[in-house]
Amino acid sequence: MVNCPQPMQTLIQCLSGLPGIGEKTAIRLALFIMNQPEVDAMQLARSIIDVREKVSLCRKCFNFSDSDLCSICSNTKRDPGVLCVVESPGDLMAIEKTSHYRGRYHVLQGVIAPLEGIGPDQLKIRELVQRIDIDQIKEVILATNPTVNGNATALYISQQLLVSGVKITRIAQGVPSGGDIEYIDEVTLRNALDGRREMK
């Protein structure tokens, strides 16, 4: 550890615990904070405290929220009949960035991972099943990642929702826009061919 005052050492230690930040970057960030105007540094500290104190999970969709219901669940302009199921709030944010989807969400807070001992009971699947009837959902879009665990989760949920009679769809998998077919792996290409659409 570098030779510097104890409070700085503590800050460097805390910063280097963040993902993708090593000790060198942590020192650079700590020095930056020290050289910042006091008001900016205080705002950063306050925002970290605020996010921990005021943000919890939405009662309905389990997205991050600073009130009982998140801004999406309480927005009456969003389609209440369509539910997009995602693994994490990060995935929700990515879909929201498209500004294309106008329905609501359900955040599972993870994915079924048998090798890590994570089963359906540790996720928000039971809450999802209950929501279908209560909120009179017409369509559930399964937007878990196209990985083995993501597929397992999607398959499990579709099995659980079968009796409800709700329409279940899975997000398409295939060639990314701007991609080059020559460099795309065969699994993705196979999925792209399987999920092809008729041109009108």
Add this chain to the structure above:
Amino acid sequence: MPFFKSEAVVLQATDYAEYDKIVSLYTKNYGRIKGIARGAKRSQKRFGGALEPFTCNEVDFFEKEGHGLARLESCRILNPYTAISQDINKIAYGNYLLELVNILTPEREKHPEVFRLLLFFLNLLSEQSPREEILRIFELRLTSLLGYQPQFLQCVSCGQSFRLQEDYRFSIKKGGILCSGCHKGNQAFLSLSHGTIKLFQQVQQVSLVKLNRIRFSPASRGEGKAILLNFLEYHIGKKPKSLEFIEHLKQ
């Protein structure tokens, strides 16, 4: 810096730091290898779906001296086993096969027979509807290859060969059947029928290609599960994590 090339099945891949993945592979030429795939999360071009569990690849990797982890350079998918990842039961059973290989095999010990066994069972799972007895057959064959083979041909205490007129029980600690003279009716030993003993002898002895023809009776299914799961737990020291999901699906 030595470079290596081998066929390999992905046993497990976990995210590491911002962009990397730690991958456990069972290779044909070098046994079980743990490696790091730099940038695997960020760049889909380099590894694509090749690091998903079940995928059989041709992998290139190198090792730096003093580093415990191999560095994965590239993967060429040979078989993605997509049929497994499209069926919830196949995923559950397949995960169990991968976990057993991951737990039971020592690192960097070449064992092409284990690789061949794993591929055979992944093909079986991929092509047929999933049956739980496939797991029992895999357990028996894998333990035999790795030196943990449970003994069903003779009493593990007195050495007397299996006889139809005898009543047998199974000792988890001794790893085999006990004749009535040796188990003395002790309920601590698990009971098993002659049918199950003969079935397990057959499973341990027939060639791989004939394994698919073997069918378990409901009694053998129950006895086999009780005996082999306890036997494995005794050797591993814990219950395999993926078993829980299999049990959950049954409920």
